[in-house]
Each structure stands twice: as C-alpha cells, then as structure tokens.
Amino acid sequence: MKESIVIPIGPQHPCFKEPMRLDISVDGERVVDADIIISFNHRGVEKATEARTYIQNLYLMERVCGICSHSHATCYCQGVEEILGLEIPERARYIRSFIGELERIQSHLFWIGIAGHEIGWDTLLMYTWKDRERVNDMLEQISGNRIHYAMNTIGGVRRDIREEDRESLKRGLEFLEERAAYYVHVITEEETFLKRTRGIANLPTELAKQLCAVGPTLRGSNVKMDVRADDPYAAYEDLDFSVVTTDTCDVWGRGFVKASEILQSIRMCNQVLEELPGGDIRVKAPAKVPAGEAVSRYEAPRGELIHYIKSNGSNMPERIKIRAPTLANWLVMSEMLKGVYLADVAIVTDAIDPCLCCSARVTITDRSRGERRVTTLDALRRRRDGRTGVA
C-alpha cells in the first residue's frame, strides 16, 4: 500500500475567503481523501434568538450571512407569519421575490468572479465584480443599503418599489441581462475556463441525492430541485422561470447553472416590474406569537435554506433552528475532492460557493487571561470604550 501525505490547508489560507481547514491526503499530485474542519467561526446566533423578541431577531437573522441577508430574513418572516396565520399583501410578496432575485444575481456574479480568481484568471473577477456594483446600486436605490437591505418585516416589507424608480431599475436589468448572457458565453466557450473545470470533481447524480446536496451543486448534478419551484413562497407561484440543470456533474456544471440562473432571475425581476400589484406593502403583526411551530424553506443563492421556528406564546421564540445551504454541501465536497489534482482543490472547494458565516453560528469566549469564561457584548464594548477613552 502506498503511503499518502496529509497536507493541511487553512484555517487561514489565501484560497479560502473564510476560516476553514482542509486536511488533504495526497498520493503524488492526486487527492485521495479530504477531511473538512469548519469549527472556527461559530457565533451562537441560534442561542441568541431565544433571548430576543421576534422583531429584534429579524435584524439578527439579516446578519447570519452578509451575502444572502435577504434570504435569512425572508425565511424567518415566512415562518413567523405562518405561525401567526398572517396573510401578507400581494405587493409585499412580489417585492420579496424581486429583492431575492437581485440578491441571487449579485451572489452569482460574486461567485463567477471568485471562480475566475481561483483558476488564476483575475480579469473575470474584475469584470464580474464591476457589474455586481450595478446590482448593489439597484438594491441601494430601493432599500438604501447595498448589502443589509432590511427590507423585511413580519407582515410584509418595509420599503416600496417606487414608481419613479421603475425606469432606472429596468435599465439596470437590461444592462445586467447583456452582461449575464456574455458570462454564460464565456463559461461555455472560453478555453481558460473549460480547461480548468470540465470533468473536474465529478459528483454523480445518485451520490448528490444520497448525500443531500442542495442548490446549484445539486442542479449541476442533474437533479431538478429548487424550492422556488417545488415549494413556492413569496410570488414564485406567479412568476415564470425554469429550473436550470446540467448533466455534466462537474465544476463546470455548477458554474453553468449559476451563470444561467442570473438570466432566469432577470426574467423574473422584469416580470415583477411589469406585474407588480398595487395596494399595501405590509400588515400589522402582533408582538406576541401564539404557541406553534413552522418549517420555512427558501431557495437561497447557495441552495435550500431551512428555518424551524417554535413559539411558546410569548414575544420571544422558544427555538429557532437555522440550516444554511453550505452546511448541507460539506459532505459532498469531501467526496468531490477525492481524485482531483492538488492544484484544483481551490476551484473545487469554491464550486459549492462556501459561506462559512452561515455554516457556523456562536458564543464568544475570551481566553486572554488563560481562563475560560464567556464574555458578553457589553463587556466587549466596555473594553473597547476603555481603550479608546470613550465614556
């Protein structure tokens, strides 16, 4: 039996944007096994929700993840609304979908850029991230914010899509459509991309299903599963789109699905602007939520997001369980890494579009004095203020 060598990559490594460790066993240049360790970033969000009111939790949910802040907030609101038996206005449903799709566009553009970077093609990164600015500008135009849009509230949305913004939003979508079509072309035709992604990190359909992969990773392995189509929420029942899949089951397929989804998102956004129903954007929700439970699902840019919410009749939840899409994709990732070249580890890891702040959630511990104690946010603030001399 040949001996294999274990190469630790991370927790801090240029090829990861967030802390994680890969213990890669290699035989020569080939990866024979991979162990993934993600326990560097737990923030205790689930625990924190139990000590906050439903409205406070809304803002906490937005901060589970930066890149898909709208996903978590919408998923949470839907669940609470279900327990309350609250019907939100049609217009609010459409606005939720609109923001959700813009968020998907910026997230997928973000990914294409990172993928380009991981294969040493930084031109692609510069192109996509420049175009991504346009999406962020559109989001800012509607919500006032580029990343944490804070659009949701329990019972609807907080901000409207104004009539006077419609034209410039349409122009923005037109611009993005042209760019997205170009990126689909690049991904399908450009040798630089094809050479590094075709046939790399094979994930057969059956294995992807067995190991419960989600999102573009699953659809890139030819499984037609998308919460927007299968379990429609917001306005997706009324919007026209197709679920993109490929049967190549490789890194390229995962990229192709993401790029093509941008075009579908633009199609939906245009439809929302055309068919946006009139009326209110929110209904009033009570502060206390009756005892009950709800399972809320959402198709985040990275895949199926699920919140399980249990209420106890008070103004604070009994339990909120969050399962972000990246957590569901770790199992398939260690499978996908087996057999690839060491040089491909970065792009293969990136192909699931890992987002660790979603995956690992936490409690802050302070061990500066060599003793274990849990510190509070207030204590941290006091320390900061003491240092900077702020009263």
Place this chain on the structure above:
Amino acid sequence: MRSEEVRGLIEGRFPGIAIRVPRERRVMVHIPLERLIEVLGFLRDQGVTHLSTISVVDRIEEKLFEVLYHLYWENNEITVRVEIPRENPVIPTVTPVLPGALTYEREIQGMFGVMVKDIPDPRRIILPDDWPLDVYPLRKDYMVQ
C-alpha cells in the same frame, strides 16, 4: 404529490400513527423512538433521499428532548418527530438509511449532547476544539453570561 396522499401512504403502512397536515406541502409525523428507523426506512423505500436537517428542541420542564427529522419529498416537507428522555438522550444513527444525516447528527451531538449511537464519525462539527466536552450550548440550562 398532495400532502393528503403522503399522509394516506404513511397511514396505510403504519395504521394509528400520529400524523397531521398543518397546511399543503407540510406533513408532521410523531412516532415513538423505537419505530424511527422503520419509518425512515419505509420513507426511503418510497424514494425519500433528502434530509434537510435535524432540529432539536429542549423541553426542559417536561424533561425531554424533541428530535425532528426534516425530510423533503415530492413537494412535501415531511417532519418526523421523536421524543427522548433528557437524562438519557440517546438516538440511533439514521445514516444507514439516510447517509446525508451525518453532518446534522454530529451537529446535535455537540450542540445538545443528544448522543447518536453508532455514528460513523463522532467528532464535533460546529464547536471549536477548545470548547469543553461536557458543555452543550443550545440546551436551555446553558446560560450565556
């Protein structure tokens, strides 16, 4: 598939089972722990492969943990619920039936101290290396100070 059909299918195989459909596309099944593998095995044989996650609720006053398996199949979220005593929280691993459960079993073992018997990989997944082994942060009696 309509949720009522899913309910009919499960009731047909397990007569008298506690099952309800709170709304279309949601099915809630409540079973005793001994039948967990049997019920999940039956669902798997019908074609269920996707386990979205496993949730745990600490019902400290009733001295029990509620463990919920959120499955997805044919447009339905099927939640299978079991209750286990808080003083001896042990569940069997469901990985022989649903291999994708491993991540979530590792997660609940670390966060709640719900021990998973015969789990293929018992290492914690979410908590940092230096977290004490017998402190489970998502239990209700763990206080954030």
